[in-house]
Amino acid sequence: MRVFYAALFVVLAFAGQASADVAEVYDFATRAEEQRYQQLISELRCPKCQNQNIADSNAPISKDMRDEVYRMMQDGASNDDIVGALVDRFGEFVQYKPPLDKRTIVLWAFPAIATLGGLLVVVGVIWRARRRGGEPALSAEDRARAEQILASQSKSDRQR
């Protein structure tokens, strides 16, 4: 058990280390400002490491970007200004949320299109089932044949 606690201690100690690498100490006047900062850096993507946001990334470029976000916030810039300033330098790639414009309209509309398409299929299936509802699933001839097959089947079962 003691070994377990020792191991746990080591793991926790290093876990703390890993996150401490990233977190710089910034002072914020209010709690809301700090949350705004956290929100911003979690929505911006690191150009170097590609699949990390700048909040998680250890890359020097991410640190520069966090510094810039903080500096602009202290200057009273709005979220759009801050994201815009970084997009002007690094391109739209740094935004996890692509802006809604002509090129991205298909991307944004796709969930709605897919849902609508799925609904149409479902409606079509139901509608067809309804229309066919009046007539029996098997014609009289088919039914007679099916009964014959079933009868011979059970006979052979009994003989076994």
Next chain:
Amino acid sequence: MKRVFLFVPLLAALVVGVFLFAGLGKDPTTLESVLVGKPVPEFSLESLDDPDVTLDRSVLEGKVSLLNVWAEWCPSCWDEHEYLSYLAKEQGVRIVGLNYKDQRETAFRFLNRLGNPYDTIIFDPKGTLGFDLGVYGAPETFVIDAEGVVRYRHVGVVNEQVWRQKLLPAMNDARGNG
């Protein structure tokens, strides 16, 4: 009528296949520079050679040049240096260096060992100009036209293939005789 619908999945698979195939050859780590077609951002930084000399964007005007972002700590910069020297000496290309997040001492050590192909070197220890240029990993090389407008950006090592296929055409284009 109904048989036509049987081909819908095949058609959908073909469309998706074409899309995915087109994306296959792309290198996801190269990003388009948003600065292409825009002037080099304003800056005011020291010259690496002389702290008393302040450089601004006028060093990149007057002649089509390469702006090469480098640092002593960047391993690929060591790799490409020989080819940059060849371009400067044999091809007469004007190369402006941007010493990025480096120290004077180590930068000089690098140049003393490998030679100096640069016409001028901008010293950017904090990486401020690099940040404004959208530099996300040295080495990066920009083609700048005579008006100081960015024409092309290459991320990674410059070698003969890159020069022939990318930088030279961009430079010819910038010179107006592409």
